[in-house]
Amino acid sequence: MSILRYDDAMSLRIALLGLLSVSGPASGYDLTKKFETSINYVWQAGHSQIYPELAKMAADGLITVEPEGPRGRKIYTITREGTDELHRWLVERVPTDPVRSEGALQAFLLPLLSAPEALDVLSRLTAAAETRLADLRALRATKLALHESDQWKIGYYALDLGIRHALTTIDWARHTAAEIDPGSA
Amino acid sequence: MSILRYDDAMSLRIALLGLLSVSGPASGYDLTKKFETSINYVWQAGHSQIYPELAKMAADGLITVEPEGPRGRKIYTITREGTDELHRWLVERVPTDPVRSEGALQAFLLPLLSAPEALDVLSRLTAAAETRLADLRALRATKLALHESDQWKIGYYALDLGIRHALTTIDWARHTAAEIDPGSA
DNA sequence: CCATCCATGTAACATGTTACATGATTAG
DNA sequence: CTAATCATGTAACATGTTACATGGATGG
CATH class of the missing domain: 1.10.287 (Helix Hairpins)
Incomplete structure (x- = not known):
C-alpha cells in the first residue's frame, strides 16, 4: 500500500493515533492542547503541523472525520486500521533517536x-x-x-x-x- | 548585521566552527568524516547539508576558502569573526533541546x-x-x-x-x- | 460591544534525509 | 584497467517553526 521513501518514522502520526486511542474522538484543536499538556515531553507539534497531518491520516483511512457544529469543529475518530498501525509501530519499530542536542x-x-x-x-x-x-x-x-x-x-x-x-x-x-x-x- | 528570523539555533554552523577551531583548516570532506567519527554523538549531518552550509558561512565571513589541488579539494579556515561567533554562542546561547524521541x-x-x-x-x-x-x-x-x-x-x-x-x-x-x-x- | 477563547487553515522559510550525478586519484 | 576512495555538488522530499489570515461563540 504505502511506499515508504524513508525508513519512515512518522512519529507525529503515531503520537496523534496514540492520543486518539487513549482519550477517544477529538478535534485538531483538542489534540493540539493535549500535545501541549501531555505528550509534550516526548514529542512536540503545533496546530500548523497537526491540522494537515490529520487530513492526510483521514485520507489514508487511519481516522474518520465528522463535522460537528456549531463552530467549524471537526471530530476525528481512530479506525480499526489506525489502531492496527499504532500497535504495529509500537511492537515493531526500532527507534532511531539520533541525538541532536x-x-x-x-x-x-x-x-x-x-x-x-x-x-x-x-x-x-x-x-x-x-x-x-x-x-x-x-x-x-x-x-x-x-x-x-x-x-x-x-x-x-x-x-x-x-x-x-x-x-x-x-x-x-x-x-x-x-x-x-x-x-x- | 544578521537578521535572525528564528531565535536561530544554527547548531550546524556552531558544530562546523567548533571542528575548524579545534583541528585547524579542513575540507568539507574532512569535516563530513569528523562528523561521523567525533561530534556524531551530539549532532549529525551528512555532506549534502555540510557543503551548502560551508558556502553560506564563507559568504558570511565566518570562514575563508582556498582551493587546494589537485582534486577539487577546498580548504576552509576559521576567521576571527568565526571564532567570535562560536565563543558568543557557547557563552550566551540558552539551549532549547526539545525532546523528540x-x-x-x-x-x-x-x-x-x-x-x-x-x-x-x-x-x-x-x-x-x-x-x-x-x-x-x-x-x-x-x-x-x-x-x-x-x-x-x-x-x-x-x-x-x-x-x-x-x-x-x-x-x-x-x-x-x-x-x-x-x-x- | 468587545475581548478572549474556540477553531481552522495556509504561506514562507529553515532544517534534515535520501537519492542522483559527476569526476579525479590511487592502490592493487 | 578497475575498484575503492577522495571530493564536490544538486534535486526532491519530509519535517518542523513562525507568521499570516479568518471567523464563530461566549462572558463580562
Missing part, C-alpha cells in the same frame, strides 16, 4: 572556554535541567492525584524516564564542574 | 500493550542503549589512549554525559520491566 553540543565544546566561562555554562545547563525536573515532577504529581480513569499509566513511564534523565544531567554537571574547578566542590 | 514515545504509549509485548519493547530499548553505551565507551577509550595533543578534552564531557544517559536508560528499563512483571526481576 544543543546542550550536548555545548558540553562537547566546553574545553574551548576558560574555567570561569565553562562553569557559567554548566550552571546554566543545571538550571535548565532543574526547571525541567520540577515540571515533570509536577506533572507526575497531578497525574497520580487525579489518575484519569484507569488510563493514568499512559505517559507515566516516559515521565519517569524524563525525570531520571534530568537527574542524570544535574549529576553530570556537578561532577564536571568539580573536575574543571576542584575548588568549587 | 521515538524511544520516549514508545515508553509513553507502553501501557497500550499487553505485558509480554511491553517487555519485548523494553528489552529492545535496553539493547539499543547497551549498544550506544558500548560505542561511547569505546570512543572514550581510544580518545584517552591517544589523547590528541592536549586537545583531547574536546568532546570528553559530552561523551561522559552520553554514557550517563545510556546507563540511566538501561536502569529505567530494568525498573520498568520489574514494575510491569514482578516475576521477571
Whole structure:
C-alpha cells in the first residue's frame, strides 16, 4: 500500500493515533492542547503541523472525520486500521533517536572556554535541567492525584524516564564542574 | 548585521566552527568524516547539508576558502569573526533541546500493550542503549589512549554525559520491566 | 460591544534525509 | 584497467517553526 521513501518514522502520526486511542474522538484543536499538556515531553507539534497531518491520516483511512457544529469543529475518530498501525509501530519499530542536542553540543565544546566561562555554562545547563525536573515532577504529581480513569499509566513511564534523565544531567554537571574547578566542590 | 528570523539555533554552523577551531583548516570532506567519527554523538549531518552550509558561512565571513589541488579539494579556515561567533554562542546561547524521541514515545504509549509485548519493547530499548553505551565507551577509550595533543578534552564531557544517559536508560528499563512483571526481576 | 477563547487553515522559510550525478586519484 | 576512495555538488522530499489570515461563540 504505502511506499515508504524513508525508513519512515512518522512519529507525529503515531503520537496523534496514540492520543486518539487513549482519550477517544477529538478535534485538531483538542489534540493540539493535549500535545501541549501531555505528550509534550516526548514529542512536540503545533496546530500548523497537526491540522494537515490529520487530513492526510483521514485520507489514508487511519481516522474518520465528522463535522460537528456549531463552530467549524471537526471530530476525528481512530479506525480499526489506525489502531492496527499504532500497535504495529509500537511492537515493531526500532527507534532511531539520533541525538541532536544543543546542550550536548555545548558540553562537547566546553574545553574551548576558560574555567570561569565553562562553569557559567554548566550552571546554566543545571538550571535548565532543574526547571525541567520540577515540571515533570509536577506533572507526575497531578497525574497520580487525579489518575484519569484507569488510563493514568499512559505517559507515566516516559515521565519517569524524563525525570531520571534530568537527574542524570544535574549529576553530570556537578561532577564536571568539580573536575574543571576542584575548588568549587 | 544578521537578521535572525528564528531565535536561530544554527547548531550546524556552531558544530562546523567548533571542528575548524579545534583541528585547524579542513575540507568539507574532512569535516563530513569528523562528523561521523567525533561530534556524531551530539549532532549529525551528512555532506549534502555540510557543503551548502560551508558556502553560506564563507559568504558570511565566518570562514575563508582556498582551493587546494589537485582534486577539487577546498580548504576552509576559521576567521576571527568565526571564532567570535562560536565563543558568543557557547557563552550566551540558552539551549532549547526539545525532546523528540521515538524511544520516549514508545515508553509513553507502553501501557497500550499487553505485558509480554511491553517487555519485548523494553528489552529492545535496553539493547539499543547497551549498544550506544558500548560505542561511547569505546570512543572514550581510544580518545584517552591517544589523547590528541592536549586537545583531547574536546568532546570528553559530552561523551561522559552520553554514557550517563545510556546507563540511566538501561536502569529505567530494568525498573520498568520489574514494575510491569514482578516475576521477571 | 468587545475581548478572549474556540477553531481552522495556509504561506514562507529553515532544517534534515535520501537519492542522483559527476569526476579525479590511487592502490592493487 | 578497475575498484575503492577522495571530493564536490544538486534535486526532491519530509519535517518542523513562525507568521499570516479568518471567523464563530461566549462572558463580562
